[in-house]
Amino acid sequence: MPSDKRTRSDADTTPTSGAIRGSETPAKRWLGVLLFLTTSSALFACLFEWDRYHIIMGPRAESLALMDEGLIFWLLAAKSLAWCIPVILLVGVLFVQGFERTGVVILNASAVLIFYFFATDIISVSFSGYHLLDWFPHLRDILQSPGQKIWQWAGDGFSGEAGMLFLMFAAAGPAVFFATRWVTRKLVTRFVRLGSKRTQSLATAALVCGIVGVVPAMGLFQDQNLLDRVYAALPPQTSFGERFQGVAEVVAEGLGIADTTGMIANLSTISNPAAGRVAERQVPSVKDIREHVDLKGGIRPEAEYPERTDSDDQIGMPDQDDEMTAIRVASEAVDPKPADPAAFVRKPNLPNIVLIIFESFRHFAIGPKLMPQLDAWSNEGLRLERHYSGSNCSHLGLFSLFYGRAALGYDQTLQRNIPPQMFESLRRSGYHITCVTSGETKGFRRLDKFINDRYCHDMIFEGAFGLNGMKDWPDSDSRKLARVRSILNTPQKKPQFVFFYLLSSHYRYPFPPEFDVHPESATFWQFLNPREQMRNHLNRYANSLLFLQHEVMKFLQSINLDRNLILITGDHGESMGEDGVFTHASRMSDIQMRVPFVMVGPGVKPRKISTATSHMDVLPTLLHALAGKSVPIKNCQGRDLIADPAPEDKVALVPANGANWDGMVIIRGNNRLAYRTTTAPGETPSAQFSGQLDEAGNYAFKVRRVPRTSGNGR
Numbered sequence: 001m002p003s004d005k006r007t008r009s010d011a012d013t014t015p016t017s018g019a020i021r022g023s024e025t026p027a028k029r030w031l032g033v034l035l036f037l038t039t040s041s042a043l044f045a046c047l048f049e050w051d052r053y054h055i056i057m058g059p060r061a062e063s064l065a066l067m068d069e070g071l072i073f074w075l076l077a078a079k080s081l082a083w084c085i086p087v088i089l090l091v092g093v094l095f096v097q098g099f100e101r102t103g104v105v106i107l108n109a110s111a112v113l114i115f116y117f118f119a120t121d122i123i124s125v126s127f128s129g130y131h132l133l134d135w136f137p138h139l140r141d142i143l144q145s146p147g148q149k150i151w152q153w154a155g156d157g158f159s160g161e162a163g164m165l166f167l168m169f170a171a172a173g174p175a176v177f178f179a180t181r182w183v184t185r186k187l188v189t190r191f192v193r194l195g196s197k198r199t200q201s202l203a204t205a206a207l208v209c210g211i212v213g214v215v216p217a218m219g220l221f222q223d224q225n226l227l228d229r230v231y232a233a234l235p236p237q238t239s240f241g242e243r244f245q246g247v248a249e250v251v252a253e254g255l256g257i258a259d260t261t262g263m264i265a266n267l268s269t270i271s272n273p274a275a276g277r278v279a280e281r282q283v284p285s286v287k288d289i290r291e292h293v294d295l296k297g298g299i300r301p302e303a304e305y306p307e308r309t310d311s312d313d314q315i316g317m318p319d320q321d322d323e324m325t326a327i328r329v330a331s332e333a334v335d336p337k338p339a340d341p342a343a344f345v346r347k348p349n350l351p352n353i354v355l356i357i358f359e360s361f362r363h364f365a366i367g368p369k370l371m372p373q374l375d376a377w378s379n380e381g382l383r384l385e386r387h388y389s390g391s392n393c394s395h396l397g398l399f400s401l402f403y404g405r406a407a408l409g410y411d412q413t414l415q416r417n418i419p420p421q422m423f424e425s426l427r428r429s430g431y432h433i434t435c436v437t438s439g440e441t442k443g444f445r446r447l448d449k450f451i452n453d454r455y456c457h458d459m460i461f462e463g464a465f466g467l468n469g470m471k472d473w474p475d476s477d478s479r480k481l482a483r484v485r486s487i488l489n490t491p492q493k494k495p496q497f498v499f500f501y502l503l504s505s506h507y508r509y510p511f512p513p514e515f516d517v518h519p520e521s522a523t524f525w526q527f528l529n530p531r532e533q534m535r536n537h538l539n540r541y542a543n544s545l546l547f548l549q550h551e552v553m554k555f556l557q558s559i560n561l562d563r564n565l566i567l568i569t570g571d572h573g574e575s576m577g578e579d580g581v582f583t584h585a586s587r588m589s590d591i592q593m594r595v596p597f598v599m600v601g602p603g604v605k606p607r608k609i610s611t612a613t614s615h616m617d618v619l620p621t622l623l624h625a626l627a628g629k630s631v632p633i634k635n636c637q638g639r640d641l642i643a644d645p646a647p648e649d650k651v652a653l654v655p656a657n658g659a660n661w662d663g664m665v666i667i668r669g670n671n672r673l674a675y676r677t678t679t680a681p682g683e684t685p686s687a688q689f690s691g692q693l694d695e696a697g698n699y700a701f702k703v704r705r706v707p708r709t710s711g712n713g714r
Contacts, residue, residue: 026095026096029095029100030092030095030203030204031203032184033088033091033092033095033107034088034203034207035184035203036107036180036184037080037081037084037087037111038077038081038207038210040080040180041081041084042077043179044115044118045073045076045077045080046073048118048119048122049118050073050076051529051530051531052126052530053076053122053230053233055126055534055577055580055581056125056126056229056230056580056581057229057230058226058229058578058698059578059696060223060225060226060698065222067220067221067222068221068222068223068226071220072221072230074210074214074217075214075218075230077210078210078214079234079235080114080115080118081207081211083118084114085211087106087107087110087111087114090103090106091103091106091107117132117235117236118235120132121235121236122233122235125233125581126581126582127581127582128581128583129581129585129586129587130586131236131237132235132236132237133236134238215244215247215251215252216248216251216252216255216257218248218252219252219255220252220257224702225698225699225700225701226698227245228245228699228702229580229698231244231245317692318666318673318689322666322668322673323687325650325666326652326666326677326687326689327685327686327687329406329408329652329664329677329687330408330664330677330678330685330686331685332405332406332408332635332637333406333408333677333685334412334679334681334683334685336405336409336412336413337634337635338416338418338635339420339421339635340421340424340425340633340634340635341424342634343425343623343631343632343633343634343636344424344426344428344429344623345429345623345627345631347429347626347628350429350430350431350495350626351495351563351564351565351601351602351603352488352495352496352497352498352563352564352565353426353496353497353498353564353565353567353622353626354488354498354499354564354565354566355497355499355500355567356499356500356502356566356568356569357398357401357499357500357501357569357571358501358502358505358548358568358569358570358571358596359394359440359501359502359503359506359570359571360505360506360507360570360571360573360574360583360584361505361570361571361573361574361595361596362541362574362591362594363387363573363591363594363595363596364596365505365545365596366378366596366598370545370546371545371546371548371549373549373553374549374552374568374598377553377556378568378598379606380606381566381598381599381600381601381604381605381606382598382600382604382605382606382607382608382621382641382642383597383598383608383609384596384597384598384608384609384617384641385608385609385610386594386609386610386611386613387569387594387596387597387613387614387615388593388595388612388613388615388651388653388667389569389570389571389572389573389593389594389595389614389615389653390406390614390616390653391407391572391593391653391654391656392572392573392584392585392586392587392588392589392592392593392656393445393571393572393584393655393656394440394444394447394571394572394585395407395410395444395445395446395447396410397572397595398447398451398571399450400614400615400616400654401422401571401615401619402420402421402422402423402451403418403420403421403422403450404421404422404618404619404620404633404636404637404638405421405616405635405636405637406616406637406654406664407654408654408663408679409679410654411446412679412681414446414449414450419450419455420450421619421633421635421636422618422619422622423455423456424455425619425623425631425633427455429495430494430495431495431496431497432457432495432496432497433456433457433458433497434456434458434459434487434496434497434498434499435451435456435458435459435460435498435499435500436460436480436484436498436500437451437459437460437461437462437500437501438461438462438473438476438480438501438503439461440501440503441501460483462476462480471510473504473506473510474504474510474511474512474544474547476503477502477503477504477551478551480500480501480502481551481552481554481555484498484500484555485555488559488560488564489558489559501571502548502551502552504544504547504548505541505544505545505548505570507537507574508540509540509543509544511543511544511546512547515543515544515546515547515550516543517542517543517546518538518539518540518542519539520536520539520540521535521536530577531577533582534576534577534582537576537577538576541574541576552568561600562602564601565600565601565602565603565622566598566600566601567597567598567599567618567622568596568598568599569595569596569598569615569618570595571595572584572593572595573590573591573592573593573595574591574592575591575592576591578696579591579592579695579696579697579698580696587655587696587697588653588655588665588672588674588697589696590695590696590697591695591696592655592697593665597618599621599622599625602625603624603625603626603628604625604642609641609647611647611648611649612650612651612668612669613639613641613647613651614638614652614653615638616636616637616639616651617638617640617641617647618638619636619638620633620636620639620640620641621638621639621640621641621642624640629643630642630643637652649668649669650666650667650668650669651666652664652665652667653665653666653667662676662678662679663675663676663677663687664677664687665693672692672694672695673689673692673693674689674691674692674699675688675689675690676690690702691703
């Protein structure tokens with residue numbers, strides 16, 4: 001049989017394919033391997049990763065110091081080389097044994113697969129906040145419920161730009177590969193003239209130092225908060241980046257080149273001496289004061305808490321009430337109580353209620369620039385100027401809206417088959433409940449466990465949600481509004497509560513041609529320019545809102561507003577690069593969690609509230625508008641905003657911040673306090689302060705090495 005093995009003389013004269021041509025000496029062969037992989041890693045980082053990692057880091061990356069820029073590039077290139085170590089070792093063994101051709105084939109194939117994996121992973125992170133491996137837990141849901149087409153939810157973020165980006169990389173990959181091979185040959189020829197064995201040794205040592213040296217070197221990075229984003233974006237998944245981050249910190253601290261305090265302050269507080277003192281003090285954990293807390297709603301007299309200072313307010317240290325809020329929410333999540341059957345309205349001639357939920361509704365959408373007509377109309381009622389969905393994803397945002405509770409107890413509540421308090425209260429108030437849907441509530445993350453024909457009298461389907469139905473979304477939205485108009489204008493024995501999604505504001509933001517007011521860039525090269533993609537997203541989104549405004553205003557003009565109470569809000573916000581990613585469900589940022597909220601109609605006086613409010617507040621406020629007075633609701637965490645002349649500027653949110661995060665964010669004034677929580681069955685509920693966030697969801701400062709717990713996913 002023919003053998004892959006060749007004699008020394010054969011190997012010296014026979015050309016081979018791939019990254020390395022025929023080698024005259026083993027040293028030259030080995031040098032070719034190292035140079036090929038080093039050049040490939042540097043080119044990949046430069047051409048494909050550089051801009052995308054800068055966007056992932058957020059707006060602060062625009063002012064990175066030169067040294068930080070160099071360290072980021074080094075980290076990206078070293079990351080690729082580190083992944084190639086097993087390949088390098090295997091190819092080295094094959095070369096020593098004389099299997100040169102086999103080694104070359106393995107080297108070429110492995111390099112292609114590794115870089116294709118990196119390209120796909122960074123596209124996934126950019127458009128969804130998830131790594132490729134983070135999606136594997138969702139495959140179980142897809143396989144267990146094939147008829148529900150959950151894959152359409154998982155894949156909706158990867159159409160359009162994401163698919164085009166990967167296709168372009170797949171096409172450009174071979175070109176870059178051959179260019180790299182050509183450069184490698186030239187470099188090998190030049191270096192070998194200096195002495196092949198010496199060059200081989202130097203190249204091997206340089207490769208090892210380039211991979212290993214980046215670990216302590218990252219301790220020199222000046223803006224550690226931005227570095228957190230880079231670590232989280234490193235493949236294969238978030239936990240990998242966190243482990244690397246931990247190793248880098250330990251090594252850097254051991255060498256005396258990194259911060260050794262338990263908390264990292266941002267650049268704006270480093271110059272503040274008071275901030276330095278706070279960073280050195282011990283941050284109390286809820287676990288430390290659990291014995292002083294009565295989980296039913298009080299603090300025992302012997303409870304102690306560190307005295308707050310002015311600097312605490314500057315950089316967002318939690319106070320006693322914040323800690324108690326966090327552990328109360330965690331405790332109620334572990335043991336959710338039933339809906340309150342006594343919370344309903346006894347009153348004749350109740351108005352119809354129309355709840356319009358815009359998909360991916362950015363908080364400034366109802367305004368003079370994007371939706372001016374709807375903005376002017378909404379001044380006739382209650383406007384919540386700093387309103388939060390309750391989450392940054394659909395299932396948790398809708399849960400907080402319909403249940404009036406924080407979504408930390410999402411799974412526990414559904415497991416107990418507790419009905420949504422909004423549906424329970426309105427049903428007992430005499431309302432006929434109708435959901436008009438395109439199937440967007442079916443399948444994804446158990447939404448149909450509480451939006452179904454068990455809790456709604458009617459489920460009316462118009463159109464179809466998913467990749468195939470995307471082009472139909474504008475027409476589907478028009479048909480939904482027409483169906484609701486027909487329901488409201490037809491005499492009914494009972495007052496009607498009708499709620500529905502408008503899908504056209506969901507990525508990829510479709511709209512009819514006549515609303516193409518803000519055109520996209522027509523150049524093909526936009527797909528290689530992330531910032532151009534951001535502008536195109538904004539333009540398409542603005543066009544979709546113009547279309548939806550036209551349809552909603554037409555609907556409002558066709559019904560009797562004296563007999564219909566209109567609520568308009570969103571399920572969550574939407575990123576277009578402002579916080580480092582596109583779409584939603586990936587960042588604890590204002591742009592993903594804030595939404596508009598408007599309530600106009602009978603029982604609602606014109607008023608604007610500028611303090612923080614959330615979806616949990618909607619139900620108590622709605623029942624007050626119907627009853628003309630406050631309606632007590634047991635086990636509801638929301639507030640009656642009509643009764644409260646000055647609502648507290650504080651809300652608790654539960655964002656789905658990736659596949660390995662379980663916790664909440666407490667927003668108090670300008671402070672955004674992040675907590676890790678424990679809500680697993682059989683464990684004592686707890687909440688541990690992990691740091692303060694800025695508007696983009698970056699840590700302004702962060703408590704290091706907080707234990708991670710599993711979350712609910714997207």
